[in-house]
Amino acid sequence: MSLARHYRWLLLAYPRAYRRERGEEILSLLLDTAPAGRTRPTAREAFDLIRGGLRCRLGRPASTSIGAWAALTALICGLFTASLAARIAWETSRPQPDRAEIAAVFAEAFPGHQLDDDIMTAPALFVFYNNPLTWRSLEPVLFGDGGEYQEGMAVASAAGPAPMPEAETLATAQQRLRAAGWQVYEPTIEVLDICATSCDPASQPVETTLVARRGDTAFRATFHDSSYNSYLGLEMQRTTPPAVLPAAVLAGLAGGVLTWLVFAWASRRTEGRRGVAALLAIALFLWWAPALLSTASLFSHHLGEPHPAWHPLWEWLGQPTCSLLFLVGAACTLALLVVALVPRRDLQPLILNAG
Incomplete structure (x- = not known):
């Protein structure tokens, strides 16, 4: 039927x-x-x-909040799973730009300017203090320096004195980049606050930044003030590969569903046991607090300046900056699952057989 x-x-x-x-x-x-x-x-x-x-x-029919706890746990674990899948999918990207590529783009955008020979290239897609991440990096990542794990880039600067005024250089670069197929964003101007005490804002140095994108490559040129050794700095890096979004979405959905099922199983197994709610509350606080703070910070950051590509998902979750908090939360969750695995010893009525 x-x-x-x-x-x-x-x-x-x-x-x-x-x-x-x-x-x-x-x-x-x-x-x-x-x-x-x-x-x-x-x-x-x-x-x-x-x-x-x-x-x-x-389970827990008397609880009115168990559904919210399950949803929060499934959502954050789904996001963690999605960020892991996104990082793996990043391996489909091309290597970061090399010396020849950044030199070609510089010549294309800034004719008449001379590029310094000291060009720094990235040894990997993502670097920690401009070096590939290794097991030796584990301690500094966990204890304060996790934010230094970032996407690699090629960095260069212009040599010698500026051959023409900044405004002319900027206008020429915008025109030539658009003609070469780059998507050019509106330049941003930042007033550098270098005064220890109050001073005239008009006297403070100003930096102008030009951002452009073509295909999977992003380009950033910054016009420095006279206090820098170079009047023009350049950065080039790859943008997010197309495989990242579908991989993150699928993995996030699968991770969220699996987490919900495991949560439901553990909830039924631990009903009536003490300390379980405290372990879950600690884990969720250590996972959600960095994610909410990082999201608020990055959202305002994205609104403040052009971004050819969004920051990676794990940075929105506060990782690996707050990786130590993540591990402590994971340890609490593991302890909770161990409690759920221990067989229940519900009291059974004792029947005495008379003689």
Whole structure:
């Protein structure tokens, strides 16, 4: 019977033990109350069955907040899974620009200017203090320097005195870059606050930054004030590869669903046990607090200046800057799962057989 088959599929939302005990009873009730000729459950019936089954999986019928705890846990773990998949998908990117590439773009954008021979290239897609990440980097990453794990880039600067005024150089670069197929963003101007005390804002140095993108390459040119050794600095790096978004979305959805199922199992197994709620609360605080703070900071940062590509997902989650907090939270979660694995020892009535 088609309707019964559809109902059985929807009842899979309930735990196996619950289906074994009450599944046939619920199915019979649904079939008895269904109008004659119906072949599929209504959308409302499907929603109610799925919602009821998911809530039943969580156990703790007296709790009014267990659903929120499950949602917060599944969401943050889904985001962590998505960021891991995004990092793996970054390996599909081309290597960071080399000396020849940045020199060619410099000559294309700034004719008549001379490039300094001291060009720094990135040894890897992502670097830690401009070096590939190694096991020796683990301690500084965990204890304060995690923010130095960043996407690599090629860095160069113009040599000698500026051959023409900054405004003319900027206008020429914009024109030539657009002609060469670059998407050129509106230049940004930043007033550098170098005064220890109050001073005339008009006397403070100003930096102008030009950002452009072509294909998978981003270009940033910064016009420095006279206090720098060079009047013009350049940076080039790859933008986010196309594989990152689908990989992150699929992995995030899978991670969130799996986390929800594990949470539901652990919730039923640990009902009535002390200390479980405290472990979960600590883990979620250590995971969510850096994510919320980092998201607020990066959001305002993105609004303040042009970005050819968004910062990687893990930076929005506060990683690896707050990786130590993440590991402590993971340890709390692992302890909670260990508690869930320990068999319950519910008291059973003791029956004494008389002589």
